[in-house]
Amino acid sequence: MTNEELQALTEKWSLEYFNRPFKHRVFFNRRLRTTGGRYHLDDGHIDINPLMYTEFSLNDLKKVVLHELCHYHLHQTGQDYRHRSRAFRTLLAQVGGSRYAPATSKAQPRRRYRWIYQCTGCGIIIGRQRRFNTRRYVCRRCGQHFRLKN
Numbered sequence: 001m002t003n004e005e006l007q008a009l010t011e012k013w014s015l016e017y018f019n020r021p022f023k024h025r026v027f028f029n030r031r032l033r034t035t036g037g038r039y040h041l042d043d044g045h046i047d048i049n050p051l052m053y054t055e056f057s058l059n060d061l062k063k064v065v066l067h068e069l070c071h072y073h074l075h076q077t078g079q080d081y082r083h084r085s086r087a088f089r090t091l092l093a094q095v096g097g098s099r100y101a102p103a104t105s106k107a108q109p110r111r112r113y114r115w116i117y118q119c120t121g122c123g124i125i126i127g128r129q130r131r132f133n134t135r136r137y138v139c140r141r142c143g144q145h146f147r148l149k150n
Contacts, residue, residue, distance in 0.1 A: 001053050003027040010046070010065055017066060017095040018073050026065070028053075033108075036064035036101025039071040039081075046072065051104040066097030117146040125149065 007026055014022035029047035032038065037048045046068045053061045070091045074081035081088060092099065113127025117134070121144025134146045 001028075006048065006065075009062075010069070013062065013065060014069055014073075018069060020073055020076075022069065022072065024072070026068075033104070033106045036098075037068040039068045039075070041075060044072065044076070049101070049104065051106060052101065055104055056102055060098070060102060063096070063098035064101050066095050067092060067099070067101075070095065070097055116149040118149045119146055120144045 003026075006028060010026045011022045014020060024044040024046070026046040026048060028050040029038070030050050032047060032049040035049060036052050037046060039046050046065075048061070048064065048068070052064050070088055071081045074085075074087055074091065079085075079087050083089075113129060115128045115131050116125060117128065117132075118125050119139040119142065121139060121142035124139065124141060126146070131148075134148065138145055
């Protein structure tokens with residue numbers, strides 16, 4: 001699908017679901033990795049992740065575009081366009097857009113803990129996002145020191 005075809009579909013869906021014209025540009029942005037699309041407040045254009053079309057169906061792409069059009073039309077009419085607003089959630093439910101984009105193959109799973117420590121006494125394993133001094137801190141169960149496991 002080209003950007004022109006995406007533009008035509010977006011204009012059609014905007015008139016069909018919102019009864020308002022879409023007057024700005026929409027195009028694929030392959031730099032998007034974890035999000036399905038993005039509405040830009042400053043100039044009103046919409047970026048769509050091309051993986052929403054290549055990895056998923058046209059229906060999933062439509063739900064992502066409807067999500068971004070909810071942001072667009074609420075912002076253009078001066079209403080609260082943010083995800084947590086009641087106006088956004090009700091409009092999204094009315095048009096049938098998706099609240100969350102499906103996970104793509106490019107999305108990297110986040111590691112929860114970077115540093116894994118093991119107690120030398122009782123053997124309990126703890127995970128931390130930040131490193132700490134193992135000579136200074138002790139286990140609250142047995143009072144022994146930790147050692148870095150990874």
